[in-house]
Amino acid sequence: MSEHKVALVTGAKQGIGRAIALALAKDGFDVAINCRGEQSAAAGREVAAACMQYGVDADCFLADVSDFEACAAMVKRVATKWGRIDVLVNNAGITRDGLIARMSEEQYDAVIASNQKSVYNMMRQVVPLMMKQRDGRIINITSVAGVYGNAGQFNYSASKAAVIGMTKSAAKELGGRNITVNAIAPGFVDTDMTGKLPDKAKAAILERISLGRTGKPEDIAAAVAFLAGPGAAYITGQVLCVDGGIVM
Numbered sequence: 001m002s003e004h005k006v007a008l009v010t011g012a013k014q015g016i017g018r019a020i021a022l023a024l025a026k027d028g029f030d031v032a033i034n035c036r037g038e039q040s041a042a043a044g045r046e047v048a049a050a051c052m053q054y055g056v057d058a059d060c061f062l063a064d065v066s067d068f069e070a071c072a073a074m075v076k077r078v079a080t081k082w083g084r085i086d087v088l089v090n091n092a093g094i095t096r097d098g099l100i101a102r103m104s105e106e107q108y109d110a111v112i113a114s115n116q117k118s119v120y121n122m123m124r125q126v127v128p129l130m131m132k133q134r135d136g137r138i139i140n141i142t143s144v145a146g147v148y149g150n151a152g153q154f155n156y157s158a159s160k161a162a163v164i165g166m167t168k169s170a171a172k173e174l175g176g177r178n179i180t181v182n183a184i185a186p187g188f189v190d191t192d193m194t195g196k197l198p199d200k201a202k203a204a205i206l207e208r209i210s211l212g213r214t215g216k217p218e219d220i221a222a223a224v225a226f227l228a229g230p231g232a233a234y235i236t237g238q239v240l241c242v243d244g245g246i247v248m
């Protein structure tokens with residue numbers, strides 16, 4: 001059994017997930033860094049090494065989170081290594097943007113699998129452990145697109161809106177076991193995901209950001225660290241928009 005609390009962060013080899021892993025390590029959590037597969041393992045191990053600089057334990061765990069059995073096996077490995085899981089951050093996500101009139105079934109299904117079903121896959125495995133512990137924090141990374149919609153992101157908005165519904169339902173089910181479930185809805189954050197957007201689209205988004213700048217992965221990680229920490233013990237079922245003032 002680890003002497004530290006243990007956090008599992010999905011999709012943590014880069015971007016927002018990497019920043020979350022580092023923020024939780026800094027706060028004293030042992031961190032399980034989930035990466036999709038062997039091709040991501042080197043990057044995942046680098047994140048684990050960076051986490052260990054904070055004096056905690058960390059390791060990379062491979063699993064495609066859209067795959068139910070892979071999630072079950074990964075959660076088993078994490079629980080075997082550290083004996084507990086105190087914080088689950090469902091961060092992994094993809095975009096396959098396109099207009100509804102031209103969106104393929106593959107585009108739709110891929111986004112639902114990685115962004116929405118993944119949250120079921122992970123919570124289905126982790127919630128029973130947290131119920132036994134009578135303690136846990138679950139933080140689901142959704143998006144402002146799931147709160148207010150976004151042209152060209154029919155599939156992505158659907159997946160992220162569903163995660164908000166899942167968050168609220170689970171918060172109602174699990175409060176009695178001292179498990180909080182919250183969602184964070186980032187706005188526009190500088191990562192590989194947004195890097196592929198055309199400059200014109202980026203400029204249009206920037207105009208809607210009250211604080212006049214795009215977000216950094218660390219802006220989102222700070223909010224996750226708060227929800228995982230002692231100051232957020234009485235917060236559940238909430239959607240926190242960390243977006244510089246897009247949604248208000």
Ligand code: NAP
Nearest residue numbers: 011015016036064065066091092093143186188189191193
């Ligand atoms: P990113 O740089 O593209 O990172 C996403 C990570 O998730 C990648 O490491 C990716 O691994 C992993 N991932 C995706 N599908 C996976 C799967 N099925 N199994 C395991 N890992 C998987 O994107 P990001 O901007 O950091 O996004 C992190 C989260 O924030 C996502 O849920 C995203 O929807 C959300 N978000 C981002 C923004 C933004 O502006 N950036 C705004 C709102 C919400 P691979 O590289 O192997 O695919």
